[in-house]
Amino acid sequence: MSVPCRTLGNVRIALVAGASTGGLVRPLRDDGTLAGPAESVPDLAAYVAAQEAAGQVRWVWRAGRLDYARLLRSGARVSRCHDVELVGALLAARDGQANPASVGIAGVPRRGDVQPADTEPAALPFDAGDAPEPDGPARLATLIAAHADQLARIGTDPHPAKFALLAAAESAGALAAVEMSAAGLPWRADVHDQLLTGLLGARPPVITGPALRPARLAELAGRITAELGASRPVNPESRTQLLRALTAAGIRVSSTRSAVLRQLDHPVIPLLLEYKELTRLHAANGWSWLDAWVSGGRFRPEYVVGGVVSGRWASRGGGALQIPRLLRRAVVADPGWTLVVADAAQLEPRVLAALADDRSFAQAAAAGDLYAAIAAAIGGDRSQAKVALLSAMYGGSGGDGGRSLALLRRRFPQAAAFVESAARAGEEGHVVRSVLGRACPPPSAAWRTLTSESADPDEARDPGAAAATRARGRFTRNFVVQASAADWALVMLALLRTRLGGGPTATAVPQSGQPELVFFQHDEVIVHCPIERAAEVSTAVQHAAAEATGLVFGDTGVSFPMTTAVVGCYADAK
Template sequence: MFTLVERLPDETVRLTPLARDDGGILVPGDPTTVASRAFADTVRQRESEATRWVWDDTARWYPQLLDEGVLVERCVDLRLCHAILRASSSTVGSRIHEAPRGPYDGPQAAPVDRTALFVVEPESLPDPLAEFLLQREAVEASPHRGALELLLTAESTGALIAAEMRHRGIPWSVTRHDELLVEALGPRPATGERPTLMNGALSEVRAALNAPELNPDSPTELMRALQRAGLPVASTRQWELKRYEHPAIEPLLRYKKMARLLAANGWGWLDTWVVGGRFRPDYVPAAAATGRWGTSGGGALQLPKAIRGAVVADPDWTLVVADASQLEPRILTALARDPAMARAGAGDLYEGIVASGAVATRAEAKVAMLGAMYGATSGDGGRLMPRLTRAFPRAIAFVEEAARTGERGGVVSTLLGRSSPRPGTDVPPEMAVSVGADGRAWGRFTRNFVVQGTAAEWALCWMGALRRALLARYGSGLSAPHLVFFLHDEVVVHTPAAHAAEVAALVSDAATEAGRLLFGDAPVRFPVTVATVTSYSEAK
């Protein structure tokens, strides 16, 4: 049964049950209205009724429930589902397909500061009941209903997981973080000043360039100083600087590395983002067109190795870190149903490619696969493509066809039905090219879209299966193992040490279940590498 949740202007919440009549049509029942302060207790009582909560935006509703100790098993996130259905080739002909942009096309709701003296919960987006019925109409009329249902369920479950991970937080040692910064940068400086090790590197750069007043944080000033020293640089990016030999280059690269760490995860970041021994990033499900997640604050998806040692399990707890090995090449294998590549992936996929005779080394196999998925036409990737094509024709033909579709201005879709934007309309932020002027660039995007987007679907199913298994085995109490981190093809579970072995098995079982959900009996393995550690850095 579905229960629609809607916040009204008078700070009350309207709950509308929806059930199917004899003809299978969803029909709203009599709504009830509760005060906002009573909402969490109402949800707690109704969770036993196997309801699926329907709301406009999980980020708007779920944090309040989690603060009250209420965990929701299932939901429908109308905003996330709208984005999928509006663009999906699986909903062509429905009223929602390619509808004009509206309120449900907006960004995820911003976190509400619940520590404020007066907390005002935002009203729901307009007419969520009409939006939900419109979505159900599109799904139920689709010739690919089963796949769409799985995608929408996984997407909405992912939104629940994102909120839960933010609520529980990543265990973080402030002391260890400070120690790592001191090792890398020197002692914490006064506000506005550079740490000692950065100043040391800067002194070397200034001396080598004969520029005693140089500000290396100004790209224009730095480039002029380098050019005066006889280096014909066109930019100050790391990859270009490495092309030149000069006494200033090594200390400059060292300085830039330290500057990045200080800006992204230095003491200011630590003061802002780590509270009570927990880092709580703002996850954004489906931030990219492919469905990959992002963050709106905290940079959780870009934690550098230099500070991963600060992620430390609580006393008597441990971290179970799992990495899906070679996920995207295996996804391509399953999508293309390539038997030769499936055989190569029976063990280490890259070693299997070497054993097939396509390439000589594991490093070449990795470069060749990246070239296939991202459209390499030059360098080692381009050089190895013909050999990869001969060895694995079906896999390469699959991504080539996706690329040709994009070059022609067409749309491609993931396995479950997330479709790529149409050129010239909803160009995603990650597209840094003018696709209208460069069809080949759009082809490179669609080539990778089908693989990366389906990998994102697999990861959602993996997390969903793992969440379900953890809740069934341990419940949702404070001492229960729980997900704390997700990074595209990697998850971290914080668990009492006594449960670590069993949790590790559940993680692997969930990966197998995700593969079965998406690809049935296809002969493709999705192995995960699992490490049980006390610090995140130990898993690398």
């Protein structure tokens, strides 16, 4: 076993896994240059654990989603990393590469991605995948070169410290994501099943061929057919059939959307609305979802860090970020444990206040209930204020809230000017960036063609170009807020993770009794912990939020409160 290497300053260690338990490592300096010879270690997990125990290390690897997932399965936890794949995507977006998601290390496309026609097919040092050990040194060298290149490119940013923070937070996000997938969200299959059975009837037998409807759905479908006076059974899930049947029954409607149906007065409408609600539950989160995604009392989704252009996470499989409120009943802490559900209150408007450095807005945002404070400032009620604010951030022009929006502009000119300037940049085809420097994608070639100077700017003569221009304006207007909110949330998550880990050198398998992050959804986290540690976790959340605010926004007057609820069941959190 090698001796942990310690030098002054921070230690980085580049790591590539071998085909079996071993791997290659090489120490680096903080600027990415070599700090020692490469070394082959027979048991990578043991090596990593030993280094973590000895002090602070930042692991440099291709991708946490691969390298860390494997280490964690072997019981090695780490505190910090530089994720070359994720940082590469951030840099690619910043440097205007059209499709950052498809760009792998140092511009090398990942396997499975379409090779752009105008680039040379490149060697795929990391994608040999199944290639055995002999590739190790080459892969290590490529990794080290990519890392050094990324550090240099971070250094050239107009705001290198902020971009470096973004890179660190994104990398830490990958660690948290892998750990959360491994931990899983506590999920009571029996509670879920009871809920389904209560609403839909008993689970229909699983047969081959077309699936059977649960009893309650079959009954509703029959009543809908009867109520519409149709001669043959109407499948309410088929828009075509349903539209035809509605028309035949004298109900004129342009779409079968719930919001549209709700405005009609006909005895079939409540039946249809109930059918839609129940069939949605059955299709999206029914028994087959339970079979596929819940095992051993845990729901284990796969998070996709950086999966959304704004920096929000996406998820793959199981619809982890769309758990219906109804089903939060099934999220129950283990006996003797509890859930700390923490939610950043009204995050996006507060982010706007901080971004725009609007003093009066910041004052309103210093209050506990921002919407109420805004309502007081513009002289309306809370719900109007909320709609006006959302309109300002989404690029709507208000509808009923038009008047409030105008008031908002007058009362908070800097905040209004901030989003409007972002919108203008987008309309002109520019790229905008979040507070930490995440760049939005450039407009597509199709957009440029459509809105180019040869296109007619007169809406009446060229409605397509005008619509496309406005659409991009709405996108960039929203991007600066949504992406900056994602920056804040990611930094908060990273800091909270460190605090829960018991300090930067915490390591090894989570001991029993250790609080664990189990869920992250844009502006909300859930920590599963022993009941007696809930207060400590709530405090950690508050500290993480305050620290994130300072790191991301500096000396802002805006506060970013997090509401924390200590509950046995997720459904009781709000």
